Amino acid sequence: MVTTQPQLKENLTQWEYLALNSELNIADGHARQALSPGQQKIVNELPVLWAESEQRPVQQIESEAHQAYFTLLGQHGYPAEPGRVLSCYSSSVSMEILARSLSASVDRVALVHPTFDNIADLLRGNGLDLVPVEEDALHGADLSAELLSSVGCVFVTTPNNPTGRVLAEERLRRLAEQCAEHGTVLALDTSFRGFDAAAHYDHYAVLQEAGCRWVVIEDTGKLWPTLDLKAGLLVFSEDIGLPVEKIYSDILLGVSPLILALIREFSRDAADGGLADLHAFILHNRSVVRRALAGVEGVSFPDPESRSSVERVAFAGRTGTEVWEELQRHHVFALPCRQFHWAEPSDGDHMVRIALSRSTEPLEKSVQVLRTVLETR
Ligand SMILES: Cc1ncc(COP(=O)(O)O)c(C=O)c1O
Known part of the structure; x- marks a missing residue:
């Protein structure tokens, strides 16, 4: 107790x-x-999911889970090729991997203010200095060139926790274009996106078109009452230039196929x-x-x-x-x-x-x- x-x-x-x-x-x-x-029905069939998870290759179940989750939330442009979406035990684990990866080549990160404090703590814990960007400034107009050239990464939580504020498509596009111009990594934490249809436009299509280096942390853990059976998904651009995959492999082999199968089923039920x-x-x-x-x-x-x-x-x-x-x-x-x-x-x-x-x-x-x-x- x-x-x-x-x-x-x-x-x-x-x-x-x-x-x-x-x-x-x-x-x-x-x-x-x-x-x-609908969710209770899935839980009642857990032994069936267990048997499936024992018998089928994990990569198949994982890619079905990713597809079901990203499709549910309108993220059709996510990179579906093997290895581009790294499943983690939780979004904090994804965050730790990102923070450690950034610390290899970046000194300072611009971070939305306010936001959930473990994002700031994990960045600082990996030796990164933080520059606060107030929500109004972030949502209002272009960031200054001075700020963008002084940081290696801009980090935005959208929808934000605790405010619920969502970065609109046009703002994301401009921010991504600005990051592309300055060679700055644009990182998004979209853990709460499931709750707000305004966050269901295709972020991956916008990021790809803008041509910046980007990272997105998705999180299945906030949406459904799955007793913390969840995954954080760490997604990154092909040209990210950070040791994300190496650091992922330092920390974990992968997420349980049973959890991935559960995410697939909850996603399909949600779509239905x-x-x-x-x-x-x-x-x-x-x-x-x-x-x-x-x-x-x-x-x-x-x-x-x-x-x-x-x-x-x-x-x-x-x-x-x-x-x-x-x-x-x-x-x-x-x-x-x-x-x-x-x-x-x-x-x-x-x-x-x-x-x-x-x-x-x-x-x-x-x-x-x-x-x-x-x-x-
Ligand atoms: C925006 C945001 N990202 C990440 C996390 C961390 O989630 P987890 O505890 O599942 O790792 C939280 C937790 O509340 C959060 O609010």
């Missing part, structure tokens, strides 16, 4: 550990809602209507949260357009950490937002993030407690 020790909370994941054993865990962004009927149902479910949970907190003085929702599976709640007065402490007295665990602001933590002081990939009943119960806490002065 993990206890709530304040000295452990050095990053967002440490806050998330504290929530793992609570029924009212609205902290981490992993999907924890009940399985849909499950994704639309999931979008409706998240939309409903978001409205439950907004309704439950409506009218509380000083409370606002900073991301009105977000379709992502997380929702930020901002408030006046108390800090997110203080609200977290009040909530955990009632066994409710949200996520204070300070550490998303990896360059300027105080920017996130007056917010918590709530996970929407939860069954509606415990979510509603948790948010009722949040309302009581926020109303109590």
